[in-house]
Amino acid sequence: MTCAACSARIEKVVGKMAGVHEIVVNLPLGRAALVLDSDSELRGRVVERIEKLGYSAGKFEEASESQKTVLGLGAKLLISALLTLPLLWAMVRHYTLTSGIWIPELFLQPWFQWILATPVQFVIGAPFYFNAWKAVKSKSANMDVLIVLSTTSAYLYSHYMTMHMLHSGGADPHSVYFETSAMIITVVLLGKWLESSAKKRSMKTIHQLRRLSPQTVTILRSENHPETIGLNSVKIGDTLLILPGEIVPADGRVMSGRSAVDESFITGESVPVEKRQYDRLIGGSVNRDEVMTMQVTALGPQTALGKMIHLMEEAQASKAEIGRYVDRIAAVFVPAVLVLALLTLCMWSLWLTPGDFKGALFKAIAVLVIACPCALGLATPTSILVGTSRALESGILFKEGKYVEQLQQIDIILLDKTGTLTYGTPRVTDIVTDSGQEHRLLRLLAAAENGIEHPYAKAIVKEAARRGLQMKETSSSQALTGLGVTARVDKHEILIGSRAFMSQAEISMQKFAPITEQLEREGKTILFAAVNGVPAGLIALMDTLKSSTPQAIRRLKKMGIVVAMVTGDHRKTANAIGDRAGITAIYAEMLPQDKVHLVRTLQSKGKRVAMVGDGVNDAPALAAADIGIAVGTGSEIAKDAADINLLHSDLGGVADAIVMSRKTMRNIRQNLIFALMYNVLAIPLAFMGLMTPWIAGTAMALSSVSVVANASRLQRASWRN
CATH class of the missing domain: 3.40.50.1000 (HAD superfamily/HAD-like)
Structure with missing residues (x-):
């Protein structure tokens, strides 16, 4: 895809296909996300339809492919610039202020300019023709159509004048405009190269996440014999050996060993986390201290790292509502530009300057180039791309x-x-019950709470273990969200939970009211307990x-x-x-x-x-x-x-997220204002003949570059609002 009209065209055509419920096309990422029926052949038909529109639908571009794209564009840009520079040097003769600058005589020869411009137009510029033909064949118009129309018009006119001069024996450099076609192609390539470079930088976070998984792992087979295999050969349930300094290759749990694990790139927490037997391990984290063995519980896309990468890609591929409005504008922009350019040609050649077809043609070419909606289409998705990448770096x-x-x-x-x-890790501070019954009540309640994942339940079990109490056997246990726990322990019916839970069970805790008020004033959480329907006491917990x-x-x-x-x-x-x-x-x-x-x-x-x-x-x-x-x-x-x-667990991340949201939207508005003002101001200038085609091409490319550069500022944005 080359501009917003391309993405809008794909969304419009594919979105009308039977079985396609939703499609979102992201221009800077070159991606499309779809919601489809579970028809096994539908995916193929969608790809076929996209290819009929003139685009290729393949695998999402990886970092290495992105690097190749940037290098390829850079090489083309360099060759195009070297061929265009002599044409620009010769162009100074067109203007009175610069007419005194020395120019090599060879550069002024129309035939020499023709030799330089031809490879730029038809070799380096070949992709523009290829994409424009596919667009026209699919009855659509995009930036490539505008570029091909404008540059070909300037080239063919100059070629005609060159042949005429060679035939007549003259050589007037003022009559040819090869620099216009070559300069437009060169500057458009410059814009594409800068956009690709900016995209590559903005995608570095996802690429870094992808590189967190090692290529090989050490697996423990029978008799704990270690063997090195590829990560692709690992299965869920396998036991892996993790040495100090190695990256945890997948999600799992510690089976043996005890070590500090650095999860900073995943969670944002700078302090390594101590891991013991049965603790959870996150793929991509780094084992710091001791040897551990782990059992694999998730691989690839199902790991925390894989899900994070998927969500990040989806966030950058999805569109904000403001971006959808821009897409609607861009969808009609290119056809409107073609009509405006034709109108410019007719008005100047027929009414304003009758007979001056050359002047009218170049005014129309300038309109074609200057009105291209590239900057408008890049304004929103580029800022979203950079903003979400910057946010992910901070967790x-x-x-x-x-x-x-x-x-x-x-x-x-x-x-x-x-x-x-x-912190969500409360500790038991007080146990209130009948005299001499404190250990008995704690033993019963710990048995009831054993296996419950709530922090309060873990705190009670931990307190019982700290006191060396042996828990009784639990025959049944049920957690009621937001209320408490019911359990049967050693033939006793146990209820433990909030005041509302006891009220529902019609159990009065009034006898504990004075001590309850005192503990609550101290900021402690109270859990009430009943045994066999009789009030048994309460436990106070304190969270930090x-x-x-x-x-x-x-x-x-x-x-x-x-x-x-x-x-x-x-x-x-x-x-x-x-x-x-x-x-x-x-x-x-x-x-x-x-x-x-x-x-x-x-x-x-x-x-x-x-x-x-x-x-x-x-x-x-x-x-x-x-x-x-x-x-x-x-x-x-x-x-x-x-x-x-x-x-991470730092609540400051909420404020940081809002700051990045505000800065990203401010950046989008700046981009849109600039892009719209650029078109509003530049199109009348081109229509009036106050802007030559090569200057129009330069301004068009630089407008896209400025939008990308402005969005890239988010990569260095501070977290102050």
Whole structure:
């Protein structure tokens, strides 16, 4: 594809095919993402249809192929520039101010200029003819059509004048315009080379992610005999040996050994994480200290790294709404330019300067060149490409490009408490029960909570282990999201959970009211316990506020965003955490359905709502919000439900994501304003004959380059708003 008209044409034609529900074409990436029926032959028909339109549909370009593209364009550009420079030198004779500059006599000879211009026009420029023919054959028009029409007109006119002068014996360099056709092709190649170079730089994050997986691994066969094999030969369930300094090749779990693992490139966390038996390993992380063995649980696209790469590619291939408006404009732009150029030719040759066909032709050529919508088509997707790449480098993954546009429109952010504002690793601080029954109650509750993934459950089990208590056998256990746990332990019916959970079970905890109020004022979370339907006591837990939370809250408020906390904890506990975090708007004792109701209530009042969470109970609210943001330490369900994933646990990433969203949209608006103003101002100048074709070609190419250069500034953007 060469311009926005190409991508718009593919979307329009393929989008009308039976079985194609959605198609999004990304111009700078050269990619198309489709939603198709599960017809085994449909994919082939889509590829065939795209090829009939004049394009090739193949495998997504890898880094090495991208490098070849840049080098190939660079070589063509160099040859074209060397052939064009003598023509430009001779061109100075056209203008009064520069007519005194010395020019080699050979350069002024029309036949010599013809020899230099011909390979530029028909060898280096051959791809333009090839693509233009395919476009015309498919009854469409694109940038190649404009370039071919303009350069061929200038070349053929100059060729005719050269043959005439050779026949008559004259040699007037003012009568030929070979420099116009050669200069347009050279400058367009310059723009393409710069765009390819910028794209290659912007894609470096994805290429680096792809290189994180090693090519070979050490597998342990029978009798623990190590053998080196290719990563492609590894299967799920295989046991691999990971030596110090080696990259973890796939997702898995530690089977033996204990070591510090660097997950910084995946999660953004700079401090290595200690891994023990059965801990999760992420493919792409680096083993730092000791030898480990791991069992493979996921390979290729199913690994955390593979999913991240896929989501990143999808984000850069998808379009923000503002980009769709631009595509609609670009789709009709090229046909409109052709009509305008024809109108220019007719008006000047028939009415304004009758008989001066040469002058009218070159004004029409200038209009053809200057009105090309390249800059307009590149304005949005290039900024999205660079912005999302920059965000990923800081551990922020936008699942789709449209979320970049939507995030900067947010009015209010709802923050979950446990695991989001706090570390999510609470510890037991108090156990309140009948005298002498503390160990018995803790043993029963630890048995009930054993195997439950909630942080509170793990804290209770950990406390029992710390005290050396042996857990009783559990015959059944069930976690009720947002409420608590029911279990049968040693023939006892155990309930442990929130005050609301006990109320539902019609169990009164009034006898513990005084101590409950005191503990809640201290910011502790209270879990009530009942055994066989009788109040048995309570456990108080304390979660630690993340050190980065207060600063992140201050940043969000400074950005003009309302910040609120939503939690299932009791109000007094929530207020204590809110005071330390700097949050005044607090919604406490919220069940998952209550969080969803709150989101929809705020939306009904015209607010754009973002929800930040990490747990399974946050997933419904994450999905309901205008933007859902999942914290990196959270559950897979929360990450799937969210629109943006933080690959780390630092809440400052939310503010960083908003900053990048705002800067990216500001960059897009700058690009669009520049591209539109360029066309609005330049087309009348070309129509009036105040802009020669070669200058028009230069301005057209430089406008695209300026858009790419402006978008590239995002790669170095600071995280200050």
